[in-house]
Amino acid sequence: MKKAVTVIYIVVLSAVVGMPACQPSMGGKVTVLGVWGGSELDVFNKITADLKKTKNIDVEFEATRDINAVLTTRVESGNPPDVAILPQLSLVVDFARKGKLVDLSTLIDVGKIKNEYSPSWIDLGSVDGKFYGLFFKTAVKGxxxxxxxxxxxxxxxxxxxxxxxxxxxxxxxxxxxxxxxxxxxxxxxxxxxxxxxxxxxxxxxxxxxxxxxxxxxxxxxxxxxxxxxxxxxxxxxxxxxxxxxxxxxxxxxxxxxxxxxxxxxxxxxxxxxxxxxxxxxxxxxxxxxxxxxxxxxxxxxxxxxxxxxxEIGGDVLAAFSSTPQVKAFLEYMSSSDAQAPFAATGATMPNHTVPLSAYGNELDREFAAILNSADTVVFDASDMxxxxxxxxxxxxxxxxxxxxxxxxxxxxxxxxxxxxxxxx
Amino acid sequence: MKRASGGDARRTRRGSRILVRAVLKTPLHAVIVVICFLWLLPSLGLFVSSLRPRHLIQQSGWWTAFETPFQFTLDNYSHVIESSNMGRSFINSLLIAVPATVFPTVIAVFTAYAFSRLKFFGRDAVFLVIVGLLVVPIQMTLIPVLRVFNQLRLTGTFLGVWLAHAAYGLPFAIYLLRNFIDELPVEMFESAQMDGASHFRIIVSLVIPTSVPALASLAIFQFMWVWNDLLVALIYLGGTPDVAPMTVTISHLVSSQGSGWEYLTAAAFISMLLPMIVFFSLQKYFIRGIVAGSVKG
Structure with a gap:
């Protein structure tokens, strides 16, 4: 009996002590499934460390190059990640039509994104008039x-x-x-x-x-x-x-x-x-x-x-759940703060407020300029x-x-x- | 080499017989050497590549490494070892592979004994179903099993992946061991029973010591399969750093556009290390065990 009392005492004590530490910020976690690895993953871990600092949100990233099979299995069995980073827009369309994805306009501040992304990105990420896919990292093709x-x-x-x-x-x-x-x-x-x-x-x-x-x-x-x-x-x-x-x-x-x-x-x-x-x-x-x-x-x-x-190809963020942490994560990912470190790795970023100086070299800056000045952007057809x-x-x-x-x-x-x- | 000289004709005859045999066997040896060489060539190329600087791996084939000036480096190895989470995932791989080898092996011994020595209703039918499970593709089971795991909160836990690996390994393990136990002499079991040994006692004191070759080869098979597994770990465990085994972490070395694949050359040899040690230390059993259950007499 005495032992049980001690255990309860320890549990209560640790809860009380533990609480103030996470009070000033949001806390919680976001699980993300994507295809990134190598240098991309290093940069991603760096920017999510910032999110941990400012909002105390843990981002748990799982990577697989066979995203199609793994994600489908996870969704079918009722265990989807909070956010998926998809290299094929057709997957966004698929999951959106099956009603698995969150309409981002109900979750995040789309006005801000419209200011910082050119309209073609919103169009490309929309399925049947609803906004499901937030472009993150792109590449100019051809x-x-x-x-x-x-x-x-x-x-x-x-x-x-x-x-x-x-x-x-x-x-x-x-x-x-x-x-x-x-x-x-x-x-x-x-x-x-x-x-x-x-x-x-x-x-x-x-x-x-x-x-x-x-x-x-x-x-x-x-x-x-x-x-x-x-x-x-x-x-x-x-x-x-x-x-x-x-x-x-x-x-x-x-x-x-x-x-x-x-x-x-x-x-x-x-x-x-x-x-x-x-x-x-x-x-x-x-x-x-x-x-x-x-x-x-x-x-x-x-x-x-x-x-x-x-023509471009790229990775799109899609949300399977609508927690406040997912909202904070997606808003952060759409910002220039999160995208600028990726620009240095040779990726071309869709947020046009990412300064050209963030890009690694002259060629990368030219890619970004092509993207920012394009009248019409089309996505890789086969991936659609x-x-x-x-x-x-x-x-x-x-x-x-x-x-x-x-x-x-x-x-x-x-x-x-x-x-x-x-x-x- | 001692040459036959003088009158010892018998020794000369024996010497020439050895010579004839050696000459006759030369073509066979040559063929074996050539086959071994062809078989090892890809691994050799991989090994040479893993020691070359990154830009050279991308520019030219591994055979050009033998041209002067020699340019070799351990950079690929140090990158892999230092890359985030490699140490942790080595531990994870062990934490997954050891229980996932021990569980099915132990369960299979008891089950195989029951199928071989006990008589109960529907024994052959149940055994047939288990053998039938050998041909069910693993991919078919992923979604239903994962649903159950989600309900039981086993997803993302080591316990879940142990169960999964044990279950996937059991049909083959039971099949192999039952045939092996069938071959053991009946008299041995009869005399043990006459001495009053329980089934448990018979398994522990008789079956396990006499089936060491079969058990060892089974353990090697299972360990290699679990160690090299990516799919089961990825589905049931996920790729989060605190549980990811080496296969998952190694696959993270490559970026989505395929750059960084040169590190895989080094990673392949690093992840090969432990299975090699396991294999060579159990090798003498393996040779005997590989024919386990194949001859029924």
Missing amino acids: LVYYDPQRFKELGLQAPKTWDEMMRLSQKLIDMKKTPWAIGIESGNASGWPATDWIENIFVRQYGAGPYRRWYDGTLAWTSPQVKKAFQMFGDIAARQGWTYGGASGVLSTAFQEAGNPVFSDPPKAYLFQQASFMAGMIEQAFPDLKPVTDINFFVLPPIDPENKAV MPSEINAAFWSATIDYIKNPARLDAILAQLEKTRQDVYNK
Whole structure:
């Protein structure tokens, strides 16, 4: 009996002593599930440490690169995280339509976000008129990296139109050089770099309207538009002598290393298309490169000058619960304070009040400038499509590069997948 | 080597016989060496890569490392070891793997004994169901089990992941051990019973000591599977730093766009270390145990 009294005494005492420590701030925790790792995770841990200091909120981050499977399992079994950081907008759409997500306009101060984000971000993050996805970390897609020194030696200039770019490639062929470095291997997501190519061509040729119909599932894969976009990509990627290593090189080279031939000594190719996050990776692999003088980029040039849209990819925050801690976390993440440290890692941040000086180097600042001045921002189309179609699109590009003559059959197969998914 | 000289013809004959045998076996040895080399080549490449500086790993293949000037470094290893939470997750991995190996092994011995030596109603049917469980894909069970775990508040606890691993490992463990115990001589059990030994006594004093090879190979299998497991840990335990095992923490070394994969080369060897020690220390049992239950006489 005496023992029990002592235990109760200790419990009460520790509760009383423990209370004042957490009084001045909110306390509690937020569980977050995302795909980040490595340097991203380090920065994230740093900024959430600030949140701990100011609001005493613990952020428990769980990372997995297989977010699709893990999150679906967790949601289905009734154990979702408070917040998920999703690399595919299609997941936001999915969970929103299933009623699993919190409409952010009922939770956080959207007025403030509208002041600091351009309207396209709110549109992109909305599903059926409700605001579910808060953009956090983005990358500009459809950039062509090159080595300005080598261009100067050969008397070449960055092209202003698609035709100029094709003529530039032909010129390199005439000089007995290989114009393009392309690599689309990426484990079980192999093919996605090729889908970026096709999407960028599509939106430059037909504009944001048809682009939307394409990822919405209302445009047939067998339509002349989609076929043309595949063919224009094939004119570069599946053409004899135009790519380093030929078709098998394109298929078997990991996307992370695909740009190396452009910057190796001597160069084995001259042009390399990838997203903005690639600049940092190339600079890591070749530490001697100086941004702008040794590595620079141009945006994939316009095809139809009417259609100017910037394609982006990125990570979106979506909330599964609406606690005050989630509100505080999301408002903090949308602020320039939280985004500026990420800018230094080579990510392009959607909050335009993030000062340009926060970016790591001149190239990163230019990426941010492109994003801030864009009239129309479109999201990576394949990442907007339902996962089955996305995966089918990835592997269709592999089949296409292997055997371009089969294009009609490949598109017919994709069209069948689209119909299966939407008629379910 | 002693050469046959003088009149000792017998020794010469024996010497030439050894020589003939050696010559005859040379092709076999050559094939084994070639197969071993091919088998080890990827691991060798991984090992060489793990010792190269980051920018060189990204720029060129590992075989170029043998060209002068040599450039080797331990940076990848120090990065992995110093990266946040690696020490904690090593402890976590042990905390998960040891009980998740011991539980199913112990339970399986008792269960296998029951299936082998006791006669009860529906024994073969139950055994058939357990063997059938061997082919149920683990992914099918994730959502239903996780729902139950949520109700019981087992999600995110070591107890939950021990139970999960034990359950996933048991069908195979029971199957293996039952066949092994079946082979043990009946007389041994009969004489023990005549001496008045209880079932528990028989298991502890007879079955366990005589099944050491089978138990050891089972423990190795189970330990390796749990140590290398990412899926079960990620689903039932989650990736929070205080419970994450090494597999989860290692997967955090790579960023979402795939940069930082060069650290995986070093991480692979670090996480391989303990299973290697376990394997080599139990190896002599393993060789005997790998044929456990395969020959029924």
